[in-house]
Amino acid sequence: MTVVWSRDLPAAPSSVRVYRDTLGHWYAAFVVPVEVQPLPVTGAVIGIDWGVKETATTTSDAHDLPHAEHGKKAAEQLARYQRMMSRRERPKGRAQSRGYRKAQQQAAKLHRKVARQRQDTARKWAKGVVRDHDIIAVEDFRPKFLARTTMARKAADAAIGATKRALIEVARKHGRDVRLVHPAHTTMDCASCGARTKHALPLSERTYTCITCGVVSPRDKNSARVMLVRAGLNPAGADGVRPSGALPRAAA
Template identity: 80%
Template structure:
């Protein structure tokens, strides 16, 4: 805790220095910079002047300065590029003791592993519960605390590909809200697990408890308020872990049984502004897609991302495209060129295979590669 207090103080000093430089450069002819060199000099001067800082290890303090410089550089780059406000990375802000979660970064010279324990700079020894052995020597480690008060150590290591035996099979994946993933094979369809919906009543109860016990401005929070917040945070964490577990198990089965996978490069962010926002968030499409890509990379499978434009309008059998987009209420796709009829999502999953070039010649419900794209009538 004392080590984190020092690093938090250094971060806040960097924020104050950045704001001071920004104010000084508004009307000045000679601009002053606030880069890594200036921040390093600030840290050196602070350690020379304050014995409290010298009592702590220099490695996490230097890493705090580097992290701040990286964050500030990214924010300035987005401003210079003229990105919209909603897409910009914000400037680093003050970390308040009651709000900021603890996080310490150590580079290679700041930690070592001995007898299953983590020794970090400053004479701190941590007992780690290892879920598995590290595949290689770590280059850095981040020790942090989550909202529930649990501590974690995250290591940066070089991973190795673990190839699986070939199967000669391919799969197309289309994302949706009614079913999280619809594939070209019924066996690997992923239904909506509804983890968030199942926990909604308990979560609403804890949130009402939190609202009733919220302290007035300037007053300390009561023990009941802190307990209600902890219960809500615990339930949020449980739902997130359930979604992640479901996604990883499904991704493992898909990757194990298929050599190549055509995946819709779907970005569900826009669904947050629609009436399907709650159900789309509970489907965890982004987390499931990430789990599938990571699992495929881990086992050396060929995962191809397909642009989602017009995938619901094209026919997987003949390649014809409808003149108008189908409404969401219409769940059956009927081709006006070849009169093929199939479920809308199944047709989109087959289109993924066709666009990725993975369709075997003569496969049922799809057209052979190289076939011409006729126009719909």
């Protein structure tokens, strides 16, 4: 067997997991102790909210991540393979035909390609976020009801999942402080005064207006600031400004 190393082992491994993916390729994943590679202290914190249109909306405009829509083109092709499979499918207990397996393989290949594109985008973004911030407050997103949602929502959820994973991985590698924030009510709370609206804002409502303190801010930006507050951080520390102690009263 010809071994292709993706990178050198940084230390002696304590274990290895050997597995084969749906395409029949073999992989060996080694467990090695990770050495933290500290980065310079920046004095900056960031709050991150996950979404559909923008995968990540943050308290720093420079670090927002628009939805890359990987898989949009692939979706049509995938549907084609799935139709081919259902046409060629044999009853349970009988071996599947060559044509069926071929369509299955092509679908798996496409899936993997899209997953890699997502991971690539996610890692590049995560590196920038981790380099520029000491503390990262991030919505602890968990995709729900995947089977019942639209293709667009599924793609958005997959992008969020890959991006969150990459962020935690890169942050840990560099010894940054990641705080996972419970997602409940983050779209209903005012980041400025802490008041909670009676109803969740409909997705079409892009502006958060607080009836208690009068603050007006883009909805996702408000949510990103709520992450900071919930993580016990001061929104004044966002945007590279050092925390000053006082909460800003208006962000409009």
